[in-house]
Amino acid sequence: MQIELLQGEQGLELFHKEGNWVLKRNIGYSPVQLLVTSIGACGAYVYESILTKSNIEHRLDTVDISYKVDEDDKAKPLTEVAITFNIWVPEDKKAQVERSLRLVNEYCPVIQSLNPNIGIIKEVNFLEK
Numbered sequence: 001m002q003i004e005l006l007q008g009e010q011g012l013e014l015f016h017k018e019g020n021w022v023l024k025r026n027i028g029y030s031p032v033q034l035l036v037t038s039i040g041a042c043g044a045y046v047y048e049s050i051l052t053k054s055n056i057e058h059r060l061d062t063v064d065i066s067y068k069v070d071e072d073d074k075a076k077p078l079t080e081v082a083i084t085f086n087i088w089v090p091e092d093k094k095a096q097v098e099r100s101l102r103l104v105n106e107y108c109p110v111i112q113s114l115n116p117n118i119g120i121i122k123e124v125n126f127l128e129k
Helices: 031-053 091-107
Strands: 002-007 012-014 059-069 078-088 119-126
Touching: 002 031, 012 031, 031 059, 031 078, 031 091, 031 119, 091 119
Parallel strands: 078 119
Antiparallel strands: 002 012, 002 059, 059 078
16 A cells, blocks of 8 residues: 655645645545554654755655555554655765654654554655756
8 A cells, every 4th residue: 555645835735536635634534544644744744854954955756655554453553654755855965864764753743653563664765856
């Protein structure tokens, strides 16, 4: 399963056939999808804040999120969330940007609120300008 977030005028948007949903309020997705989307949106906002405070020029394009649930458990709880930040940064900043990923979990309140058994995997996909 995968969800993509787009950078919109009012913030990150979740595509919806009836109209994109700005992730600040509205309706449209299941509770698990909303949780997964919240993890990705919060992680992206935190990551952009880290890069901005580090004075790293960047352009976040999209955030791809995939997730796994425990199919053997009756409640089917989340077991893993993988976040890929599709971003452009100057070539000489790529190593620093990758190292900055480690700070996302520490400063993201949504990730901090999760059961510690849920694995959070983060990676950067560098885009060409």
